Amino acid sequence: MKIVVAGGGYAGLSCLMEIADRLPDAERVLVDPSRWHLRQTRLQEALRRSLDGLRTPFSELGDQYGFRHVRASPSLSRKALARASAAGRLAGEGIDEDFDALVVAVGLRPRPRPRQARWVGLADLKGTDGRRLVRRIIEEAGGASDRVTIVGGGATGLQYLFELRDALRREGAKTRLALVDPGRRLLPGQPDEFHAYVAERMEQSGITYLGGYGLASAGDGELELKGRQGGVRRLRSAFSFSFTGMKGNPSVLETAPTGQVLLAGEPSERIFAAGDCSSYRGGGFDSPSAQAAVRKGRLVAANLERFARGGRLKSYDSPELGFFLSMGVLDGIGWVGDRRVIVTGSPAFAVREAIEARYELLLRGIDTFGLL
Numbered sequence: 001m002k003i004v005v006a007g008g009g010y011a012g013l014s015c016l017m018e019i020a021d022r023l024p025d026a027e028r029v030l031v032d033p034s035r036w037h038l039r040q041t042r043l044q045e046a047l048r049r050s051l052d053g054l055r056t057p058f059s060e061l062g063d064q065y066g067f068r069h070v071r072a073s074p075s076l077s078r079k080a081l082a083r084a085s086a087a088g089r090l091a092g093e094g095i096d097e098d099f100d101a102l103v104v105a106v107g108l109r110p111r112p113r114p115r116q117a118r119w120v121g122l123a124d125l126k127g128t129d130g131r132r133l134v135r136r137i138i139e140e141a142g143g144a145s146d147r148v149t150i151v152g153g154g155a156t157g158l159q160y161l162f163e164l165r166d167a168l169r170r171e172g173a174k175t176r177l178a179l180v181d182p183g184r185r186l187l188p189g190q191p192d193e194f195h196a197y198v199a200e201r202m203e204q205s206g207i208t209y210l211g212g213y214g215l216a217s218a219g220d221g222e223l224e225l226k227g228r229q230g231g232v233r234r235l236r237s238a239f240s241f242s243f244t245g246m247k248g249n250p251s252v253l254e255t256a257p258t259g260q261v262l263l264a265g266e267p268s269e270r271i272f273a274a275g276d277c278s279s280y281r282g283g284g285f286d287s288p289s290a291q292a293a294v295r296k297g298r299l300v301a302a303n304l305e306r307f308a309r310g311g312r313l314k315s316y317d318s319p320e321l322g323f324f325l326s327m328g329v330l331d332g333i334g335w336v337g338d339r340r341v342i343v344t345g346s347p348a349f350a351v352r353e354a355i356e357a358r359y360e361l362l363l364r365g366i367d368t369f370g371l372l
């Protein structure tokens, strides 16, 4: 049996690691344009530590888990997948691999950022030395009258906001920070305490919070913001970060609860999807997150084993286990198990570290995910 996995993020890699255990004789190929697996959930930490510490070369992981890595970025539109399914072959754009099963795990793409100088977005940050970026910000926007703005107050924007606050403080920079977010409150999917805690920390840190405003246009050193009620406001910003959400790569794939991609409304026999690029029917936790990506990747691997042995495929039913937001070094907020039991401050930071450590153990071959 030959299995091709497109995308070596949390979902694709978890799937490959599990396949190594379940189907050790299968030929395994990873297709990913990158040279490294990136532990994206810690990306904001690159503002204080080396980006290399967050990346593991696929060549190393391939040796450990018995897969071959092909650097390519094929288009995986529904049309392309229908063609691949019919031919049993993924071809074009630097790749030509036949397969018995294909797993699509290509994640999402950040929405484009304004093209002006002195703007960065998630796509830039994935390949940027964050400590050098902090030095650049201080050189270009390090004065007490300068302001750095984070546009987009989702979990990623907030994690960057507090890491940046700490990084600037460490360097003694006087730069002011602002957060612009169109929502009525921050983190609307989480309990109300999350908004209150984050807003209080911003106030204590002197961060300007412009809630209810979205970016209308980005000029030279000035942002035009549009209020939810219609008002317009201008904000001087010497440097800005864009975290305005994600979109399909190229689209989010609807799948059956078994992880099989729905093509023309029917579950494909040999094309599966996992991670942020997939939307699973059925009852399991389906939001874009590393948590769901790992569990979907593992379910797909288990179903590939059943597929190979002619067994009945299992449905995805993993519940949401918790949510943690890091807020710089030694602070955070989150819940685990029960949304009413909220942990803040250094205990929250410690729980988040434990969650990250669990994934790092998995990368080293120590699997604690089967336990919970």
Ligand SMILES: Cc1cc2nc3c(=O)[nH]c(=O)nc-3n(C[C@H](O)[C@H](O)[C@H](O)COP(=O)(O)OP(=O)(O)OC[C@H]3O[C@@H](n4cnc5c(N)ncnc54)[C@H](O)[C@@H]3O)c2cc1C
Residues within 6 Å of the ligand: 006, 007, 008, 009, 010, 011, 012, 031, 032, 033, 034, 036, 037, 038, 040, 041, 042, 043, 044, 072, 073, 074, 075, 076, 105, 106, 107, 108, 122, 156, 159, 249, 274, 275, 276, 277, 288, 289, 290, 291, 292, 293, 324
């Ligand atoms: C700063 C930050 C912090 C986060 N913190 C958390 C957190 O604390 N907890 C949490 O649960 N989630 C968190 N997330 C979200 C989490 O990182 C994502 O949900 C997770 O990475 C999704 O995993 P994935 O495998 O679906 O996609 P990804 O991890 O994005 O991996 C996709 C892979 O596909 C490859 N690829 C892309 N296009 C192609 C193509 N055409 N062909 C082949 N390969 C392709 C990419 O190179 C990449 O290796 C965070 C995200 C960010 C940005």
